[in-house]
Amino acid sequence: LDDLERLVQFSPVGPAYNNAALQALFAKLEAPADTEGKGLLVLATTSQREAMEQLGLLDAFDATLTVPPLQTQNMLEVMHEMRCFNAGDAREAAALLGGEVPIKRLLQLLAHCAHRCGLSLGEMRASDKAITLCTFRSVLATLSAMGPQKSSSHGARAASA
DSSP: OOOHHHHTTOBTTTTBOOHHHHHHHHHHHHSOOOSTTOOOEEEEEESOHHHHHHTTGGGGSSEEEEOOOBOHHHHHHHHHHHTOSOHHHHHHHHHHHOSOBOHHHHHHHHHHHHHHTTSOHHHHHHSSOOOOHHHHHHHHHHHHHTOOOOOSOOEEEEEEO
16 A cells, blocks of 8 residues: 555645545455455555554554665665666666665656656566666656655555454
């Protein structure tokens, strides 16, 4: 479940949320697993931990994991795993991003770059195509011109039912 606050239509103005969506989410999270004798693992992300706590959503999960922003070495590992750059370009791309970048932001940037190449990020990973630095710089400039991105960590949450 990516972006819990969006799923319940949470707005910090008010604050407001969609109670029907929240109750439906609770019902699914608290329902017994329908996989005979097997556990169910639910992972969720949020950048609004305090708000989700106030809504009671955190209590529906067994564990919380805060994912810190990626450092340069971590970015290089992600880029290598995604097979989207050659090694030299990956180092330069990581340097362009600076010191710390949330994993979600990095994956969004890479997905935008892959899209510019006419592929999804998954297709790019499976192919032998690579993102060029020119494409990366262009996407980075476009997204930067659109305004600041959320830079808070997204907490990954896990629950078993």
